[in-house]
Amino acid sequence: MDRREAVKSVAFLIGGALSATTIATLFDSCNEPGKNSENLFTSDQEKLISEIADIIIPTTAKSPGAKAANVGPFISMMIKECYPEDAQKAFVKGLENIETRSKKDFGKSFLEISVKEREQLITKVRDETVAAQKVESDANEKAMKLEMDIERNKPEKERANPTAVKDPQKTTPQFFAIARDLTMLGYFTSEVGATQAYEYVQIPGRYDGCVDLKPGQRVWA
């Protein structure tokens, strides 16, 4: 059995589900720390963040959306307080890009176009992000394989300790990936998201390892 294809499975036991982008952004110690600048975003950009979040997690028949959970201000705050400088810059640039493209494609600010148009635009940005991440991860994988080949050809004494934690590969912070991560985090941990999309029980009091799934059962927050 050849199982060299080790997968990045961060902390299965803690139940965390962070994307690769988030991991690279949050744990890469080489990044310059972010500066908590009050003026990182213009007031229009703050509005833009709220609207984009509401496209990522909109209101449906089943539960309210990101706007109702006040996710926009949460994202702005998180970018200012919890992200390194390169991610902050990429995020601002991403907002500018959305606005430029909205004007080019629809002749109006993102704040003024219809939900359908917003979805179209965000879908494009998403597809480009997926493509960019694919290019980067392919390149990283290639580099890693090359590194492993070089490593294998070294005399044993010079080889890196095979048990060591490898430094995370540098990935470019992507606006949409960050926006989506923070929208999901902010929404599902908000009171609205946790109690109306998910189901929140503060003190379960017991554990039942095998219950029948009820119709309409929601995920436990």
Added chain:
Amino acid sequence: MNLNTKATAQNTYDAIVVGSGISGGWAAKELTEKGLKVLLLERGRNIEHIKDYTTAMKKPWEFEHRGRLTEAQKASHPVQKRDYPYQEFNESFWVNDLDCPYTEIKRFDWYRGFHVGGKSLMWGRQSYRLSDLNFEENAKDGHGVDWPIRYKDIAPWYDYVEKFAGISGSNENYPHFPDGHFLPPMEMNCVEKSVKERIEKKYNRGRIMTMGRTANLTVEHGGRGSCQYRNLCSRGCPFGAYFSTQSSTLPAAVATGNLTLRPFSLVNEIIYDKETQKAKGVRIIDSETNEHIEYFAKIVFVNGSTLGSTFLLLNSTSPEHPNGLGNGSGELGHNLMDHHFRCGASGQAEGFDDKYTYGKRANGVYIPRYRNVGNDKRDYVRGFGYQGGASRSGWHNDIAELAFGGDFKDLISTPGIWSMGLGGFGESLPYHENRVYIDKSKKDKWGQPVLAIDCEFKDNEAKMRIDMMNDAAEMLEDAGIKNVKTYDNGSMPGMAIHEMGTARMGLDPKTSVLNKWNQMHEVKNVFVTDGSCMPSTACQNPSLTYMALTARACDFAVTELKKGNI
């Protein structure tokens, strides 16, 4: 002169315990219950049970950053932030790394909590006995020195501490996996039950899967409430439902009326008296005022955490003990070990779409060691156990990459795939060259020199990890789990927070620091009963063993004291 005598009398106790974590709390309880006046010294602040668990009842949306760290926290906690334990949820339980630097000759992740209760507040609570397989292995394969005890020496003390602490779990009657005095086990979920059945059938119980044995109460016990299944233990439990100093040993010690607890007391040196050839007390730095104060006692228990204790011993030099207290062997600071982990497999369980769980269980399943047991011989020595579990998340298989929108939200709000994973915890060997020593080129916030740590895993661990990964995948596949993927995320010493060794027990004073009673060979009234005493790591989570060794050492120390031998 009179004043000094009076001050000395005021500062004199029967026993001093250095450190208030898992083992220090036990030492305080045992010694006070045996009638000794005990001074319990803790370098950090006090944390009062329940009252000071400030985040324990917070709802997810009451955390400003929803658990994540700010750039400012990452800057002040460059070590603590390296792995998952340091989060917004209990950030005040972890040290500011800038206050207490250390030198990494090689990377070593040192997780610390300076407060009453120490890591007993944040520990993982998994509680397993060591067996004679473990106690005999050093002697058999020649790594490290022989354990000076065998299972029969410690078994009654495992009984004793389990009964008090409250450990839930199943008796299994499985070789080298001693049963104990357990509260009812937590329940496996339906996927885990199925995996258990299939693995045990496939290997004819040559491998077993049992419910994690954990220091969480499944029923009320000793006046403490039972687990409420919130899975928020690391914030401190308002129900007292897991074992910690605060919930368990400290109240018992306080109840005797014999305990004095002094927080903000960083013990900087054990004072050696060359007339009696014993320790006469300790010198502390008040960590708030920087005042230096001396306390005196007939016996000293050192429970400052593995590396904290060894730092204290190395820092306690005198003309008679120029290389650290009780370090005639030269072994003090050597043979540092930790478990290696972050290696295993996971996959998806099919056929349970109509089942879900209720409540959040802060526990998983356990597969005890089966490698290098009996006729099994591998290309490495020792072995590993697995921790793991199954859970059902909101993730569904058909979700596109970076999906968004209303349908996506509605879909991930419903229970999706079941996943099941197994992660190995492997034994590491006691290598003499894996060591710590005092580095005088730096100072901590309190003016002390710092520890230099030079430790790495080696070939034996690397070989074991291949089995840890492949065996996990094989068993999951045997159990019908689909889409099984292996992982090896690498493991740096320190990450498991099971650091052990550096003041090992042994039969021979020439090659060990402590005798079979955790008593220093060379300084008979000093006992060291935390992780530093371990001659090997085994692969089981170690804290229960520290508890048992501590209670056993306290019993011996008081008997010896009464006999006038120390």
